[in-house]
Amino acid sequence: MCLVAHRKICKACRCSQEEHSLSSELEDDRRIGRLLADSQYSSLTARLKGGDGGRVYKRNRMIVTNPNISGKDPTFDTVTYEWAPPGLAQKLRCETCKQTVPGDCPVVFAARAGYARQWHPACFVCCRCAEPLADLIYFWKGGAPWCGRHYCESLRPRCAGCDEIIFSEDYQQVEGLAWHKKHFACLECEMPLMGKPFTLANTSLLCTICSQSKRL
Incomplete structure (x- = not known):
C-alpha cells in the first residue's frame, strides 16, 4: 500500500492506516521467515531468541558510502540498500574493470556466478565478442558470461x-x-x-x- 506520508492515508482509497491494518516490519519478517524456513533459501532466515521456535527473515541492509570530490572539500554520498545479496562487502568492485561501483549505479549480478561477483552494466559483456549482455539472455561457462552465438559455437x-x-x-x-x-x-x-x-x-x-x- 502506498501512503500519503504526512497524513498516513492510502493514496488509492483515502482510508486511514488503521483501517488497512498495516503490519509491522517484524510481522512481515515472520511471515517471510515461515515461507523460506523449509526452502533452499532457509539461510536467509534466523531463529528468534526466546521466541516460539519460529524463524524470521534476516534483512540484509547495506550502506554504501562513496566520496564526492567535485568540490574543494570532499563529502560523502551515502546510499542505503534495503536488501542486498548475502556476503557482499560495503564497497562493490566490478569484476571486469576492477573499479568501485558508485552507490547510485545499477549493479549486474549473474546468478550462475554467485553473489560475490558483480559488474557495471557496461562491463557485463560476452567474453568472446564483448557484446553487452545486461539486458539480454546470457550463458555462463568457464567462469565467464557468453552471448548466445559464441556459447553455441563452444558446443x-x-x-x-x-x-x-x-x-x-x-x-x-x-x-x-x-x-x-x-x-x-x-x-x-x-x-x-x-x-x-x-x-x-x-x-x-x-x-x-x-x-x-x-x-x-
Missing part, C-alpha cells in the same frame, strides 16, 4: 558456408573449419567438392578449375 561447430550451427554429426571439417556436407561446395560454381580436389583461401572453397581461373 557445436558453425558452418563456414551458411553461418548456421551444425547439429548433425555428419559434416565436413578442414583446417579447423566445418561445413554441412551440402554446403561443402565451390564458392564460384557451386560444384560439390566431397571427394574432389579443392583449394581453401581463408574460408572460401574453390574447385581446381575456379582456383586456376582466379590466378590468371
Whole structure:
C-alpha cells in the first residue's frame, strides 16, 4: 500500500492506516521467515531468541558510502540498500574493470556466478565478442558470461558456408573449419567438392578449375 506520508492515508482509497491494518516490519519478517524456513533459501532466515521456535527473515541492509570530490572539500554520498545479496562487502568492485561501483549505479549480478561477483552494466559483456549482455539472455561457462552465438559455437561447430550451427554429426571439417556436407561446395560454381580436389583461401572453397581461373 502506498501512503500519503504526512497524513498516513492510502493514496488509492483515502482510508486511514488503521483501517488497512498495516503490519509491522517484524510481522512481515515472520511471515517471510515461515515461507523460506523449509526452502533452499532457509539461510536467509534466523531463529528468534526466546521466541516460539519460529524463524524470521534476516534483512540484509547495506550502506554504501562513496566520496564526492567535485568540490574543494570532499563529502560523502551515502546510499542505503534495503536488501542486498548475502556476503557482499560495503564497497562493490566490478569484476571486469576492477573499479568501485558508485552507490547510485545499477549493479549486474549473474546468478550462475554467485553473489560475490558483480559488474557495471557496461562491463557485463560476452567474453568472446564483448557484446553487452545486461539486458539480454546470457550463458555462463568457464567462469565467464557468453552471448548466445559464441556459447553455441563452444558446443557445436558453425558452418563456414551458411553461418548456421551444425547439429548433425555428419559434416565436413578442414583446417579447423566445418561445413554441412551440402554446403561443402565451390564458392564460384557451386560444384560439390566431397571427394574432389579443392583449394581453401581463408574460408572460401574453390574447385581446381575456379582456383586456376582466379590466378590468371
